[in-house]
Amino acid sequence: MPRLFTALEIPRDAALSLSLLRGGLPGARWIDVENYHMTLRFIGDVEGHVADEIANALDRVHRPSFALTLSGV
Numbered sequence: 392m393p394r395l396f397t398a399l400e401i402p403r404d405a406a407l408s409l410s411l412l413r414g415g416l417p418g419a420r421w422i423d424v425e426n427y428h429m430t431l432r433f434i435g436d437v438e439g440h441v442a443d444e445i446a447n448a449l450d451r452v453h454r455p456s457f458a459l460t461l462s463g464v
Contacts, residue, residue, distance in 0.1 A: 393442045394435065397449065398428035399459070 401409070406427040413421045434445065 392436045392438060395437055395442060395445060396433045397431045399431060401427045401429060 403424075406424045409427060410421075410424045413419075437445065
């Protein structure tokens with residue numbers, strides 16, 4: 392059963408900068424920089440056919456790119 396979420400991809404240069412901030416949390420498991428993203432909506436565990444329907448609907452979403460500035464982490 393797939394676990395789905397929608398997210399924004401973080402540009403590689405920003406992801407590399409963020410990766411330099413890792414550490415200092417005992418027991419933390421960090422994901423690879425290639426998998427960095429900003430989750431917009433966690434959908435959860437869904438049946439396979441529902442995942443296909445969601446993927447098809449999201450494939451039809453087309454929006455222009457935009458800039459996003461964060462003031463803190």
